[in-house]
Amino acid sequence: MTSPADTPNAVRQDKYYLALPLGQRSPLRVIVDKRNLLANLLLLGLLILLAGASLNIGSAASLSLPATLRALLGDGSPLDTFVIQELRLPRVIAGIVTGGAFALAGCLMQTVARNRLATPGIVGLDNGATAFAVASVVGTGISLAPPAMALTGAAVAAALTFGLTGRIGVRGYRFLVAGIGVGAVFGALTQLMLTRVSIDAANAAYPWTVGSLNARPDHAVLSLSLALPPALLAGIWLTRSLTVLRLSDAVAISLGIAAGRCRMAALSVAVILTGLAVAVAGPVGMVALIGPEFARQLSAKNTVPVVGATLAGAVVMVAADLLGRMLLAPIEIPVGIVTALIGSPLLLWILLNPNARTAP
């Protein structure tokens, strides 16, 4: 007879997993991968560090650490308090939520398409959301709030790309080229709208075309902040099914997972997050590639790093914004350009390295 301690669960619990009790006397345990826990804690620490640095450093004044803390709590000098609370804190918060949203969407979509390169930016979602957001800003008859319009745009682009794939499926490279085509159409439409309107309206819509944390409309940040936690919970809830879905549909279905429904749910979450994030910061699509990639390097190999990708995306976004503000000091490089300069070589490397796997 085997004792309870010899069951596979107990062994695995010792080596790779941690069973956290849900309550003081509850028999329920949450099984956590030790490596993922460590990776997430590391990313969280990095995020706090970078957010602190981002609050500290700026072109107006680089405050000392105690001064920053005092200003953050509201009893520093009026100027410091203004700079920190009104200028830098909203920017950091916007960076964290958009980065997290983009990266979570990227992680989900990569898993659904079983392709590391299939991020929302590449398959045209960013451009679709941008086109619709610009349409609402320049006011071409449709005057829904930008977040709602961006959401609609992302949904339309996703429907187009996934609907058009049909026979060719989503796994191969052809899907990506079809997505690039859809993205090109929406990019052209954005250009079209920007040339039709007056220069003032075009300038108002400009941040949406490069990706920047400068504009960050308040209601857009608010709606994204409200949407991110439920989306993250949904992602965590989907993790187990998605992990199995990475193998094959046959395996997933035989394990009792509704493959179609699960894929649809993950895709919807990705579309919502991308649309709302574009409404805040514009198309910073490369974060959706860099964030999950970063998290995957740190996390255990056999899981879908949903939480890790969210944290890593926030880290990348805040770091890129900080870098963009510091590099050419009086001029600010939009965060979209910084991430594109970092992300494109990474993308090329994944694509051209003959040994790289395309499956996430």
Place this chain on the structure above:
Amino acid sequence: MRVLTHCLSFGKPRSLIGLWLGLSGLLAAIALLSLLYGAGDVGPARAWQALQDLGAAASYDSEAHFVIAELRAPRLWIGLVVGAALGIAGALLQAVTRNPLAEPGLLGVSAGAAFAVTLAILWGADTATLRVSVAQLGALGGCLCVLAAARLQGIGSDPIRLILAGAILSGLLHSLSSLILLYDQHTADEIRFWVVGSLAGRQLDDLVPLFPTLGVATLLTILLARPLAALALGEHVAIGLGHHPRVVRLLVIVVVALLVGGATAAAGPIAFVGLVVPFAARALAGPDIRRTLWLCLPLGPIVVVSADIVSRLVVPPSELPLGVLTALIGAPVLIGVVRGRRLPTL
């Protein structure tokens, strides 16, 4: 003369000549429309009258004459040259990479040219001749990058991955260009209207510096047509027929760089023309590269000039950038080709 006919001999002369003449007639009609229609006050009737009065010294409508001679005619000429150059460059690039999707705009060739021009203006260049050669050098750089990628293990056989690599390279170069524009306001002002790709506001003088290099490119294309057709049968066959595949490939890349660099210098980066035109030409004339090249000659200008007419008429009195229209036409073609059951191989 015998050498020329030898080099350009086409398979079924009669049908190709018929097609070619028909397309040329269409092009002439579109060119006339391009002179007649525009965003200003000079309507088709006035323009037609002015065109008829052109030879006679009679009291003609000086405003209409000015609009036609100084505004519309230069656009037409540049559209013709740019269209032909981009169409032929697309056909050549597709033949040499054996990839039906290889398009100068998608593969980073145009982006290389645009980036080089941005750099040159940042460093203080502004004469038109310099701009042309710089754009051609940049295009060559873009070409070589893509071809180096295609040489990597496992990529050369997969056309789709090559296209993706090119698209990413284009994105990277585009971000670098934006970074420079952001850094340097003077460059930004000088280049803003060029970087979107348009025929508006060009003068005939912009065309002159293109002619030497375009002449060289034409000559090389005539000489390369036969070796390319042989290369389409496979490397061994081409060697057996006495051609040198490496030399041919290198020369074709140079020609593509000259054509795309020249077109980009004149009109800014215009995407998708190099995809749509050879696609249509192959559909009309079959896979032989020589026949394709002949048909690209009228088809390229047809696409560019008619897109230019539409760009003037859609939102009068303002204009659409030409690149927007070609993207709207070209992207569906791209998606259609990608969705095909089997990629057509070249």
